[in-house]
Amino acid sequence: MSFLKLLTQDIAIDIGTANFLVMQENNVIVDEPSIIAFNYTTGEVVAIGREAERMSGREHENIRIVKPLKNGVIADFHAAEHMIKSMLKLAKKGRFSLSPSYRMVVCVPAGITEVEKRAIRDSTVIAGAKEVYLIHEPVAAAIGIGLxxxxxxxxxxxxxxxxxxxxxxxxxxxxxxxxxxxxAGNNFDEDIIQYIRKEHSMLIGARTAEKIKLEVGAAIDELADPPEDYAVKGRNLMNGLPKQVKVNYKDIAACLDKxxxxxxxxxxxxxxxxxxxxxxxxxxxxxxxxxxxxxxxxxxxxxxxxxxxxxxxxETPLHSVVQGTATALRNLDNFRFLMR
Known part of the structure; x- marks a missing residue:
């Protein structure tokens, strides 16, 4: 095997609006929120993933929090480029002493435009990709679940x-x-924020809304095994003081209905x-x-x-797309539908 071949790493990437996943050799080696924090003055990357997410809603004026993807496509090219680079650094941490070049398969939404495809390709190439293939998310999901x-x-x-x-x-x-x-999921979070604001005159952040969705989120108002009511803390819109209310799964099912x-x-x-x-x-x-x-x-x-x-x-709804992307990467010659 040539030295050049050893320096080329095959990785599958799911650059989601909410989560960034990297898979290599059947292992998910990066599973982080798709978010990045910059120093406003210097432009340097302060944090990515979970560390940046913890800062969200708590940052001061010298920290800029960015979610580079919106509706499944790159909305901020500069931030996306830095996020992909930083995530790949996480992926190779402790694995390679030299910087490898990458052969990637990246999943993209089915309704993506040519301009949006080019943005993803350009971002991955700048981040170190030697070869980039794209696969539509539904196809990747189907492969990932064994179809x-x-x-x-x-x-x-x-x-x-x-x-x-x-x-x-x-x-x-x-x-x-x-x-x-x-x-999708971000809209569900926004629905919950608006519901809490309207019904309880209380303001909550996106992270709290997501926590509510995970703890008591439901699509129907009759569950066989309902979750317990969840205590929500936020800011009272009437007097500006901290406030706590309880919500149940029926409340969330009603606000997500539309x-x-x-x-x-x-x-x-x-x-x-x-x-x-x-x-x-x-x-x-x-x-x-x-x-x-x-x-x-x-x-x-x-x-x-x-x-x-x-x-x-x-079985694994959060990982089926990246698993299918990894399977496509292992079978590049067989899957002719992959886009260069």
């Missing part, structure tokens, strides 16, 4: 991420029909566009639900009731 995407059998994937919900019918290594809606209805409508639209032969396959196999949003309590039951189809929440 054979190259067969002439239809599979329907719903990937609810941080910034977008990707809905796609896949067959013969391609996306037959799809919908990409900009309603956003979930938009996702349901997009699913029904995709089913309407599906060719009849593939509809038959989906009727038999059901719909696969992945992404962080798949963990919302009762979502599978809600979608099953609306679509009248079996809904399968995959």
């Amino acid at each position: 054979d995407v190259q067969e002439p059998t239809g599979h329907m994937i719903i990937d609810i991420g941080g910034g977008t919900t990707e809905i796609a019918v896949i067959a013969l290594s391609g996306i037959v029909c799809s919908q990409s809606v900009r309603v 956003s979930l209805t938009k996702i349901e409508d997009a699913i029904l639209m995709t089913l309407e566009l599906t060719p009849p032969e593939l509809s038959s396959d989906i009727h038999q196999s059901g719909i696969y639900l992945t992404g962080g949003g798949a963990l919302l309590r009762g979502l599978d039951r809600r979608l099953a009731k609306r679509t009248r189809l079996p809904i399968h929440v995959v």
Whole structure:
């Protein structure tokens, strides 16, 4: 094996709106929030990932917190470039004494534009990529959960991420029909913030909203095993003093209803566009639900009731996309649908 080959590392990357994942040799070596903190004066990177997330909402005027991705695509090119570089430094920490070059497969939303593709390619090349391949998120998710995407059998994937919900019918290594809606985990957080503000005259931050979603988030108001009520702390809008209220899963199910209805409508639209032969396959196999949003309590039951189809929440919804991306990387020669 040549010295140059030893210095080339194969890595799969899922640059999500909410989380940045790097996988190498079947191991997730980086799993961090997609957020970066800069020194406002010098422009230097102060922190990335969880460390930067802890600063969010608590920073002073000399620290700038940036989420480089919005709705699944790069919104701040400069910040994205620095975040990818810093995440790759985390990935190689303690692994290589020399700086390797990378062969990457990066997953992207199905509805991405050519300009957005170029932004991702440019960012990864500047960060050290020698070869860059792109794969659509729904296809990566399907591969990650063990489906054979190259067969002439239809599979329907719903990937609810941080910034977008990707809905796609896949067959013969391609996306037959799809919908990409900009309603996902971040919208759920915003719904919770607005609900707490309106119902309790209290202001909370995005991190607190996400915590509420994890602790008592639900898609339906009748759960067999309901979570306990959750105490929320924030600022009283009436007098500016700290305040605490309790919320339950029924409150959250009600405030998320509008956003979930938009996702349901997009699913029904995709089913309407599906060719009849593939509809038959989906009727038999059901719909696969992945992404962080798949963990919302009762979502599978809600979608099953609306679509009248079996809904399968995959085993590792947070990692299925990056696992599929890694599988595609190992089979570059077989998966001709990968985009250069």
